[in-house]
Amino acid sequence: xxxxxxxxxxxxxxxxxxxxxxxxxxxxxxxxxxxxxxxxxxxxxxxxxxxxxxxxxxxxxxxxxxxxxxxxxxxxxxxxxxxxxxxxxxxxxxxxxxxxxxxxxxxxxxxxxxxxxxxxxxxxxxxxxxxxxxxxxxxxxxxxxxxxxxxxxxxxxxxxxxxxxxxxxxxxxxxxxxxxxxxxxxxxxxxxxxxxxxxxxxxxxxxxxxxxxxxxxxxxxxxxxxxxxxxxxxxxxxxxxxxxxxxx
Amino acid sequence: xxxxxxxxxxxxxxxxxxxxxxxxxxxxxxxxxxxxxxxxxxxxxxxxxxxxxxxxxxxxxxxxxxxxxxxxxxxxxxxxxxxxxxxxxxxxxxxxxxxxxxxxxxxxxxxxxxxxxxxxxxxxxxxxxxxxxxxxxxxxxxxxxxxxxxxxxxxxxxxxxxxxxxxxxxxxxxxxxxxxxxxxxxxxxxxxxxxxxxxxxxxxxxxxxxxxxxxxxxxxxxxxxxxxxxxxxxxxxxxxxxxxxxxxxxxxxxxxxxxxxxxxxxx
Numbered sequence: 229x230x231x232x233x234x235x236x237x238x239x240x241x242x243x244x245x246x247x248x249x250x251x252x253x254x255x256x257x258x259x260x261x262x263x264x265x266x267x268x269x270x271x272x273x274x275x276x277x278x279x280x281x282x283x284x285x286x287x288x289x290x291x292x293x294x295x296x297x298x299x300x301x302x303x304x305x306x307x308x309x310x311x312x313x314x315x316x317x318x319x320x321x322x323x324x325x326x327x328x329x330x331x332x333x334x335x336x337x338x339x340x341x342x343x344x345x346x347x348x349x350x351x352x353x354x355x356x357x358x359x360x361x362x363x364x365x366x367x368x369x370x371x372x373x374x375x376x377x378x379x380x381x382x383x384x385x386x387x388x389x390x391x392x393x394x395x396x397x398x399x400x401x402x403x404x405x406x407x408x409x410x411x412x413x414x415x416x417x418x419x420x421x422x423x424x425x426x427x428x429x430x431x432x433x434x435x436x437x438x439x440x441x442x443x444x445x446x447x448x449x450x451x452x453x454x455x456x457x458x459x460x461x462x463x464x465x466x467x468x469x470x471x472x473x474x475x476x
Numbered sequence: 477x478x479x480x481x482x483x484x485x486x487x488x489x490x491x492x493x494x495x496x497x498x499x500x501x502x503x504x505x506x507x508x509x510x511x512x513x514x515x516x517x518x519x520x521x522x523x524x525x526x527x528x529x530x531x532x533x534x535x536x537x538x539x540x541x542x543x544x545x546x547x548x549x550x551x552x553x554x555x556x557x558x559x560x561x562x563x564x565x566x567x568x569x570x571x572x573x574x575x576x577x578x579x580x581x582x583x584x585x586x587x588x589x590x591x592x593x594x595x596x597x598x599x600x601x602x603x604x605x606x607x608x609x610x611x612x613x614x615x616x617x618x619x620x621x622x623x624x625x626x627x628x629x630x631x632x633x634x635x636x637x638x639x640x641x642x643x644x645x646x647x648x649x650x651x652x653x654x655x656x657x658x659x660x661x662x663x664x665x666x667x668x669x670x671x672x673x674x675x676x677x678x679x680x681x682x683x684x685x686x687x688x689x690x691x692x693x694x695x696x697x698x699x700x701x702x703x704x705x706x707x708x709x710x711x712x713x714x715x716x717x718x719x720x721x722x723x724x725x726x727x728x729x730x731x732x733x734x735x736x737x738x739x740x741x742x743x
Contacts, residue, residue: 230579231580233579234575245567310563311562312563315564315577318552319577319580320553
């Protein structure tokens with residue numbers, strides 16, 4: 229347990245000490261929030277869907293979470309290249325605990341980032357229907373973050389350098405983001421899109437967040453939770469398998 | 477004297493390439509043991525196998541009487557290591573790096589603080605313990621790594637080219653810590669170096685490896701006698717030839733470039 233704790237603490241300290249990183253990773257979600265939020269707001273309202281900001285914020289919070297999380301996972305490459313990974317890999321501790329500590333650490337940092345975006349969104353007019361629902365919101369944010377950190381770690385355990393990072397962002401993370409119903413409702417989307425969105429774990433994360441923030445969602449929030457948990461466990465186990473076979 | 481490391485018929489193949497070819501040797505407890513060879517000879521691959529970072533293709537290895545294949549965690553507890561490349565977290569302080577290690581190795585809480593302080597004093601870094609490692613010089617980082625590798629009171633310490641790129645003053649300093657450790661605490665030292673005079677001065681036993689095979693072993697004197705050489709350097713060159721070796725282009729170089737492009741601030 230100490231192993232998990234010290235690895236978690238390390239991620240957290242590194243994050244809090246890196247102000248440029250905190251500000252930098254707020255940039256993109258805020259840009260999306262402002263540009264889409266105000267740009268599409270009136271069309272969305274005219275289409276009879278209500279307030280676009282209310283619709284968009286859960287997606288943007290999730291965006292901050294997943295981008296930070298995937299990067300947190302990919303950071304493994306940096307630890308390998310700068311040698312710190314070897315220091316953890318020669319220690320008499322299980323690979324499982326190392327992976328778990330890293331993943332929980334990365335996920336925690338991502339949740340903090342998501343909360344920061346949520347706070348900012350209150351200033352552009354976002355309202356939660358029940359402030360107490362912040363607690364289940366944290367659960368959905370954490371599970372989403374956990375999934376993407378574990379995904380990033382799995383990918384990083386097979387990559388030797390950072391060159392593939394833009395490919396991962398453009399061909400994996402961005403599609404997962406857009407397919408999840410983060411910035412437009414999926415109900416009236418083409419069938420193909422709807423089917424793809426069903427296998428996108430982020431769909432359930434965002435649907436769950438919509439439920440806790442606004443009290444409405446397209447799926448049952450408990451089903452969202454179960455799917456998200458299932459996806460997270462699967463990707464964590466895959467990641468663990470890859471991590472154990474990785475060369476430091 | 478008892479053997480603390482025993483290697484029998486150790487092999488490592490990467491595809492068709494044999495990096496380590498059926499080597500056998502042993503290290504006596506409390507000795508300073510030098511493992512020498514030109515670049516690409518198989519030194520680092522061997523150390524990686526002995527320290528559980530790389531599974532051997534075949535062979536038997538016992539470290540501190542524990543079998544490398546079956547008692548991996550016991551083997552891990554038995555040694556400390558200073559890697560060829562730096563392995564500190566630059567964004568943490570010296571103390572935090574030490575503490576991280578102590579927690580991973582399960583050093584009891586009540587002993588931890590005392591040991592960290594003692595070791596930081598040993599390497600003259602106690603007054604800098606709350607500085608970020610990124611502000612340390614190369615020599616200070618090395619000293620910190622040596623201190624870190626000793627927190628869990630290992631029986632053996634592996635030093636993979638610990639003095640590369642350091643000025644003579646720092647090199648001297650580091651070797652004096654090492655000799656001191658070996659003499660005072662009976663820690664077995666397993667080292668590699670390209671500075672033959674360092675090995676000549678300090679090592680109780682020397683093994684020379686080239687192209688994955690052991691091509692000479694003994695004391696500095698016996699190696700000189702066997703090859704009819706005046707110095708260990710000459711003996712080494714006679715054993716390994718004077719052709720220049722191609723070192724593998726480090727992926728680290730390309731990553732450093734990338735790290736700059738991506739902005740190191742993200743770390």
